Amino acid sequence: MTDPRIVILGAGPTGLGAGYRLNEVGYDDWVILESNDYVGGLATSFTDDAGFTYDIGGHVMFSHYEYYDDLVAKLMGGDYTELEREAWVWMEDRFIPYPFQNNIRDLDPQTVFECVTGLIEAQRSEHSPSNFSEWVDAVMGAGIAKHFMLPYNFKVWATPAELMNYVWIGERVSVVNVETILRNVILGEDQVSWGPNNTFKYPLRGGTGFLYEGLRTFVEEHLHLETHVTTVDPVAKEVRTADGRTWAYDVLLSTIPLNKLVGTMDDVPESIRRAVPGLKWSGSHIVGVGIDRSISSTKNWVYFPEPEVPFYRLTYLSNYSPYMTAGPDQTLFLTETSRSEHKPEDASTIVERVVDGLVYTGIMEEDDRSRIVTTWLCSPDMTYPVPSVARDASLGTIQPWLRSQDIWSRGRFGAWLYEIGNMDHSTMQGVEFVNNVLFDEPETVWIPRGQGSEGAGIR
Numbered sequence: 001m002t003d004p005r006i007v008i009l010g011a012g013p014t015g016l017g018a019g020y021r022l023n024e025v026g027y028d029d030w031v032i033l034e035s036n037d038y039v040g041g042l043a044t045s046f047t048d049d050a051g052f053t054y055d056i057g058g059h060v061m062f063s064h065y066e067y068y069d070d071l072v073a074k075l076m077g078g079d080y081t082e083l084e085r086e087a088w089v090w091m092e093d094r095f096i097p098y099p100f101q102n103n104i105r106d107l108d109p110q111t112v113f114e115c116v117t118g119l120i121e122a123q124r125s126e127h128s129p130s131n132f133s134e135w136v137d138a139v140m141g142a143g144i145a146k147h148f149m150l151p152y153n154f155k156v157w158a159t160p161a162e163l164m165n166y167v168w169i170g171e172r173v174s175v176v177n178v179e180t181i182l183r184n185v186i187l188g189e190d191q192v193s194w195g196p197n198n199t200f201k202y203p204l205r206g207g208t209g210f211l212y213e214g215l216r217t218f219v220e221e222h223l224h225l226e227t228h229v230t231t232v233d234p235v236a237k238e239v240r241t242a243d244g245r246t247w248a249y250d251v252l253l254s255t256i257p258l259n260k261l262v263g264t265m266d267d268v269p270e271s272i273r274r275a276v277p278g279l280k281w282s283g284s285h286i287v288g289v290g291i292d293r294s295i296s297s298t299k300n301w302v303y304f305p306e307p308e309v310p311f312y313r314l315t316y317l318s319n320y321s322p323y324m325t326a327g328p329d330q331t332l333f334l335t336e337t338s339r340s341e342h343k344p345e346d347a348s349t350i351v352e353r354v355v356d357g358l359v360y361t362g363i364m365e366e367d368d369r370s371r372i373v374t375t376w377l378c379s380p381d382m383t384y385p386v387p388s389v390a391r392d393a394s395l396g397t398i399q400p401w402l403r404s405q406d407i408w409s410r411g412r413f414g415a416w417l418y419e420i421g422n423m424d425h426s427t428m429q430g431v432e433f434v435n436n437v438l439f440d441e442p443e444t445v446w447i448p449r450g451q452g453s454e455g456a457g458i459r
């Protein structure tokens, strides 16, 4: 197809990445349609009337791609902070270094015993797990499963582990071995530098969303905000929007949730409709709490596996940049609580419960309640594309059909692949869509699932 008319649905990192690339190569025949009156999607940041800035959950910036690194460097210039990851787990009324499974020595001796013996037992046996719960038992043993992996993952995903697959693990979960755990317990060696994000940069001002505000300048002429897509007609090759307009396309990049994309279409084959319920997701309550006191801590974030604490992660957002608070000597906490049909969470009490949780864990003092100067609540319905057991079969049915209709569904909920659902992955999926369509270059970040390629390509 020469000179195709390109329509992009959504101005989050994926849509903006595509727009940036189109601008970079000097292509002109494209538009971005976005429901919101702002860009950035789930990577947006908000500043409230009190002058505190929030991300939609702790957004740590790290990248697997040189192109993305260069883009971020160009957008931030010198205006960033550089942080060394300091992540902790809070349980049994104490902090232990992250990742849990490499750093258990300070826990109750009975917990340590169960974790070590469980691991040794697991690694002695042959297993062929069929879901994430069985994978945890097989690889980490019953003790680590019971004390951390299963309760923590339920809090994150709001989904029982037996309903999840484990092809997404890749670099997202530190797999422990007996020697590492014994080094920790017997020799007292902590291992805290695991993983891809052990150092990271953060914009000095404006939170994570600063980056996407920056990308906006490259797409402005083609961007249509407050333009909600209601219908995609793959036969007529038209998109219709709530304002009554129609947008013809030759090629469509959709970054809206895949289940919703299919929902906008008439005359979808029955096999495609039947595949959609295999796609599962969870939502969140993201709570910010601003305090008029400097709470001295060098922590970046903390994980909470225990059900008594209402959030699974706390970010010390005021440690990321001094400009996240309204003034000096103030502290900004950001917490994440997941929710789903398996784990309903009452929105009307969540802020109060979060504050109680911060006091209960000793992160805030009782007196700090009177120093709270602002709170913030953001409750997106869709935040985590759950790697459910049926996911890859559903994707393997839906994606090839979409592609046969000249539709690329990419990004966090467009591709529905948590393992490539971060900002760098998403932006690059947009960039690679353009390279694929205009220059016939293969996509490398997104790869098909459900066609014998599970787990490949994960970086």
Ligand SMILES: Cc1cc2nc3c(=O)[nH]c(=O)nc-3n(C[C@H](O)[C@H](O)[C@H](O)COP(=O)(O)OP(=O)(O)OC[C@H]3O[C@@H](n4cnc5c(N)ncnc54)[C@H](O)[C@@H]3O)c2cc1C
Binding pocket: 009, 010, 011, 012, 013, 014, 015, 033, 034, 035, 036, 039, 040, 041, 042, 043, 056, 057, 058, 059, 060, 061, 062, 227, 228, 229, 230, 255, 256, 257, 284, 336, 383, 384, 410, 411, 412, 413, 414, 421, 422, 423, 424, 426
């Ligand atoms: C709690 C949380 C923590 C995270 N932490 C990190 C992290 O630490 N590091 C990291 O790199 N990434 C992180 N992410 C992931 C990051 O937010 C995503 O990678 C990124 O936002 C995905 O971009 P996207 O463009 O694919 O999707 P989105 O950001 O979801 O953008 C999709 C866009 O489509 C628009 N849209 C939807 N429906 C319609 C419609 N019908 N018509 C028009 N427009 C529509 C939406 O309004 C939205 O703007 C986190 C995400 C969450 C939720």
